[in-house]
Amino acid sequence: MEIWSVVFWNGVATAAVRMSVPILLAGLGVVFSERSGVLNIGVEGQMLSGAFGAFACAYLTGSFILGTAFGAAVGMMVSGITVYMCVRRPVNQIVVGVTVNILCLGLTSFINRIIFTPGSTPPRVPRPAVLAVGGLESIPILGAGFFRQPLPVYVMLLAIPLAYLVLYRSSFGLDLRAAGEHPKAAETMGVKVASMRARGVLISGAFAGLAGSFLSIVSLGRFVENISAGRGFIALAIVIFGRWNPVFIFGAALIFGIAEALQLRLQAVGVGVPHEFLLMLPYLLTIVVLAMTSKRSLAPAALGRHYQRE
Amino acid sequence: MSTEVAAVEMQGVTKNFGDVLAVDGVDLQLRRGEVLAVLGENGAGKSTLMNLLYGLYRPSSGTIFRNGEPLELDGPLAAIEHGIAMVHQHFMLVNALNVLENVAIGQSRRRIGLGLKQIKKRLHELCERHGMPIDLDAPVSSLPVGVQQRVEIIKALYHGADVLILDEPTGVLTPQETQSLIRVVREMAASGTSVVFISHKLSEVMQVSDRIVIMRRGKLVGTTTPAETTVHKLAEMMVGRSVQVNRANDSDSDRIKLHRSPALNFYRVTAEEARGLPFGPVSCSVQPGEILGVAGVDGNGQSTLAELAVGLREITGGEIYVNGDRMAGKGPAEFLHARVSCVPEDRHRVGSVAGFELWESVAMKNHFGSPYNEFGFMRRDRLLSLTEGLIKQFDIRTTGATAQAQALSGGNLQKLIIARELQRTPRVLIAMHPTRGLDVGAVEFVQSSIRQARDSGAGVLLISAELEELFSLSDRIIVMYQGTISGELASREYDMNRVGLLMSGIQPEGEPDLSHRSMTS
Ligand SMILES: Nc1ncnc2c1ncn2[C@@H]1O[C@H](COP(=O)(O)OP(=O)(O)O)[C@@H](O)[C@H]1O
Numbered sequence: 001m002e003i004w005s006v007v008f009w010n011g012v013a014t015a016a017v018r019m020s021v022p023i024l025l026a027g028l029g030v031v032f033s034e035r036s037g038v039l040n041i042g043v044e045g046q047m048l049s050g051a052f053g054a055f056a057c058a059y060l061t062g063s064f065i066l067g068t069a070f071g072a073a074v075g076m077m078v079s080g081i082t083v084y085m086c087v088r089r090p091v092n093q094i095v096v097g098v099t100v101n102i103l104c105l106g107l108t109s110f111i112n113r114i115i116f117t118p119g120s121t122p123p124r125v126p127r128p129a130v131l132a133v134g135g136l137e138s139i140p141i142l143g144a145g146f147f148r149q150p151l152p153v154y155v156m157l158l159a160i161p162l163a164y165l166v167l168y169r170s171s172f173g174l175d176l177r178a179a180g181e182h183p184k185a186a187e188t189m190g191v192k193v194a195s196m197r198a199r200g201v202l203i204s205g206a207f208a209g210l211a212g213s214f215l216s217i218v219s220l221g222r223f224v225e226n227i228s229a230g231r232g233f234i235a236l237a238i239v240i241f242g243r244w245n246p247v248f249i250f251g252a253a254l255i256f257g258i259a260e261a262l263q264l265r266l267q268a269v270g271v272g273v274p275h276e277f278l279l280m281l282p283y284l285l286t287i288v289v290l291a292m293t294s295k296r297s298l299a300p301a302a303l304g305r306h307y308q309r310e
Numbered sequence: 311m312s313t314e315v316a317a318v319e320m321q322g323v324t325k326n327f328g329d330v331l332a333v334d335g336v337d338l339q340l341r342r343g344e345v346l347a348v349l350g351e352n353g354a355g356k357s358t359l360m361n362l363l364y365g366l367y368r369p370s371s372g373t374i375f376r377n378g379e380p381l382e383l384d385g386p387l388a389a390i391e392h393g394i395a396m397v398h399q400h401f402m403l404v405n406a407l408n409v410l411e412n413v414a415i416g417q418s419r420r421r422i423g424l425g426l427k428q429i430k431k432r433l434h435e436l437c438e439r440h441g442m443p444i445d446l447d448a449p450v451s452s453l454p455v456g457v458q459q460r461v462e463i464i465k466a467l468y469h470g471a472d473v474l475i476l477d478e479p480t481g482v483l484t485p486q487e488t489q490s491l492i493r494v495v496r497e498m499a500a501s502g503t504s505v506v507f508i509s510h511k512l513s514e515v516m517q518v519s520d521r522i523v524i525m526r527r528g529k530l531v532g533t534t535t536p537a538e539t540t541v542h543k544l545a546e547m548m549v550g551r552s553v554q555v556n557r558a559n560d561s562d563s564d565r566i567k568l569h570r571s572p573a574l575n576f577y578r579v580t581a582e583e584a585r586g587l588p589f590g591p592v593s594c595s596v597q598p599g600e601i602l603g604v605a606g607v608d609g610n611g612q613s614t615l616a617e618l619a620v621g622l623r624e625i626t627g628g629e630i631y632v633n634g635d636r637m638a639g640k641g642p643a644e645f646l647h648a649r650v651s652c653v654p655e656d657r658h659r660v661g662s663v664a665g666f667e668l669w670e671s672v673a674m675k676n677h678f679g680s681p682y683n684e685f686g687f688m689r690r691d692r693l694l695s696l697t698e699g700l701i702k703q704f705d706i707r708t709t710g711a712t713a714q715a716q717a718l719s720g721g722n723l724q725k726l727i728i729a730r731e732l733q734r735t736p737r738v739l740i741a742m743h744p745t746r747g748l749d750v751g752a753v754e755f756v757q758s759s760i761r762q763a764r765d766s767g768a769g770v771l772l773i774s775a776e777l778e779e780l781f782s783l784s785d786r787i788i789v790m791y792q793g794t795i796s797g798e799l800a801s802r803e804y805d806m807n808r809v810g811l812l813m814s815g816i817q818p819e820g821e822p823d824l825s826h827r828s829m830t831s
């Protein structure tokens with residue numbers, strides 16, 4: 001296959017959108033947490049746990065829906081640690097996040113080896129079939145990207161307008177943002193800051209779990225150790241790049257999706273670059289993008305700071 | 311007098327924080343539709359008293375009645391439900407949101423949508439009725455401080471408050487904004503709202519209130535009305551001894567010898583924008599032996615000016631000279647070596663380190679070079695005796711040079727910082743809000759120290775929000791507005807009204823526009 005052919009770029013487009021979904025979902029979740037004022041560094045671990053939970057459940061019950069729901073639930077449960085440590089108690093949010101990530105990496109690998117004995121052929125679940133949208137799918141590149149995907153991709157993309165509406169058009173979203181900008185002012189207006197923040201983190205955990213489910217049972221059809229491979233961290237970066245706004249975050253997630261898809265496709269085509277270098281592409285991009293992000297921060301004013309009621 | 315039930319009545323209300331008795335057995339009545347001024351020095355307990363009414367704190371003992379019923383509040387939310395609202399010294403507004411959204415916060419337990427349309431309609435009515443024009447769709451961060459304060463008031467009225475507490479509301483306003491606030495307050499009282507007006511400024515208290523209560527050290531020490539009293543009597547009650555209200559300005563412009571090189575010279579200086587405000591170009595100079603006052607509403611570039619003058623920030627254009635030496639590209643250490651001293655805005659976080667002992671705080675600017683440093687080691691003994699000397703000379707109340715900085719009261723900490731800065735016999739002294747939050751005794755001391763520094767030849771840049779302080783200390787005053795200098799006044803031209811106009815960026819009649827003037831030195 002030639003690099004300058006439509007077929008190649010159609011392939012890239014399909015993969016790019018699919019690759020961007022988990023980063024997008026995790027990023028949308030992080031917006032809820034950070035808009036409420038809590039850094040959710042643990043998103044990587046929540047994603048990884050969600051991926052494992054979803055796979056195990058889907059494999060054991062044979063139900064895709066149950067697996068997805070369970071993955072989200074596991075992500076949410078793991079984020080409960082962050083709620084307890086960083087909202088109820090004033091522990092440093094970065095330290096807690098890093099610890100959660102390490103814990104989840106160890107636990108998922110460990111439980112995976114117990115349940116699914118290694119050596120034998122790795123267990124799989126069937127991946128959802130591609131559902132082309134008649135007519136639109138044949139548009140070059142765009143059609144391949146947005147109209148030739150499995151059903152879950154379409155459903156997950158609906159999370160963007162949903163997140164936008166909740167954050168900017170609902171009173172819950174307003175109170176959540178107030179808690180992250182000026183918790184004391186929010187409190188005087190009757191907002192229960194701790195409860196808002198707890199909800200923000202739990203929503204974030206659920207989104208991360210969903211992102212993990214997508215990785216294991218939609219993209220891959222199986223679970224491998226450290227399947228998230230830093231995508232949670234990339235999500236943290238695109239939230240900054242996307243200025244804590246769901247729409248911009250989708251744009252940023254797409255850029256990373258393209259980088260990942262491109263490196264996969266280039267590996268497949270076989271350009272004369274060692275594949276390790278291609279693998280670095282998305283992560284390198286993260287560093288470049290963060291370095292370019294403007295100094296004038298648009299972060300929520302109280303982000304990362306514990307709030308104690310008087 | 312009347313048999314009408316008071317809107318609020320306090321009986322024997324006391325509040326202590328640990329062993330600090332902040333409010334001590336206060337009996338107080340707030341009638342319907344009156345403006346009650348609560349007057350007192352910093353630390354007298356005014357804010358604490360009203361935070362008790364607002365439900366932020368609970369009284370240690372005593373009872374508060376609302377319309378004759380005992381009032382038990384478990385937080386500000388409950389206060390709002392009882393029609394009590396408070397506008398704090400630091401506004402409780404979310405800068406990133408617009409006015410409407412700020413009012414709409416806190417509905418999530420009652421409704422799903424925001425209902426911004428209805429809120430807008432209601433706010434329009436309120437703004438109209440009370441003569442307070444506000445752009446409801448503007449982000450709060452883009453509004454001038456005076457308008458932000460109106461937003462706070464409108465927010466309170468929207469939530470149905472008929473008892474409104476204003477905590478030092480004029481501290482951040484220009485004289486003109488103050489006058490318009492006083493009009494709004496009078497108008498609200500006329501329409502039945504009871505207003506508590508906390509202040510330590512005598513003249514505005516006389517202007518705005520129906521009744522005045524005076525607090526000192528947590529106690530109510532007097533009740534009076536503007537008709538029965540004078541500014542002078544109020545000052546005495548507030549401080550507890552007789553004071554001179556207006557000190558004469560002893561500065562004399564002939565006394566400033568014209569030096570060839572100013573102590574500090576800004577020439578068309580620009581800097582990167584800070585907190586959304588561009589800076590410059592600014593040109594001004596301070597002669598040795600001169601105090602240059604900088605007036606302006608907080609947040610109009612004064613902090614940037616101070617930071618540039620001590621090398622904490624880099625200039626993006628123009629030149630800064632200290633004693634004739636070009637300082638572009640140099641950092642705080644070089645400014646320090648050029649003998650630039652600084653009394654920073656935040657004495658707790660910038661001026662000192664809370665966990666340091668006093669001698670260490672003094673050492674912070676004295677640890678390089680002999681005699682306090684030998685072969686890279688601090689001479690603790692010499693620093694200790696230096697500190698002991700300063701403690702005596704500046705009458706700092708402490709247990710000794712090894713006490714912790716955080717154990718000092720605000721006034722004593724400020725004295726320590728000033729002692730440290732003056733001990734270096736500075737050529738340039740930058741003093742930013744040096745008396746903010748201090749009691750009268752400490753204020754007098756700090757002001758006389760600044761005069762002393764000037765008399766011994768330092769060029770002083772005095773940044774302050776208190777116009778009276780600027781008028782009594784400065785040889786000249788420049789006014790800052792939106793990051794540039796909007797005007798300059800010689801001491802014979804000092805006039806509240808004129809400075810007030812310049813502070814809001816309006817050029818008084820016949821005043822040349824100075825902001826584009828280039829300095830010739
Ligand atoms: N939260 C607090 N904790 C401990 N001490 C406090 C607290 N708030 C106020 N104080 C003390 O109570 C006294 C009265 O303070 P405050 O009510 O703020 O005075 P004012 O408003 O009249 O300037 C001061 O000595 C202050 O240090």
Ligand SMILES: [Mg+2]
Binds near residue numbers: 353357358477
């Ligand atoms: Mg106060």
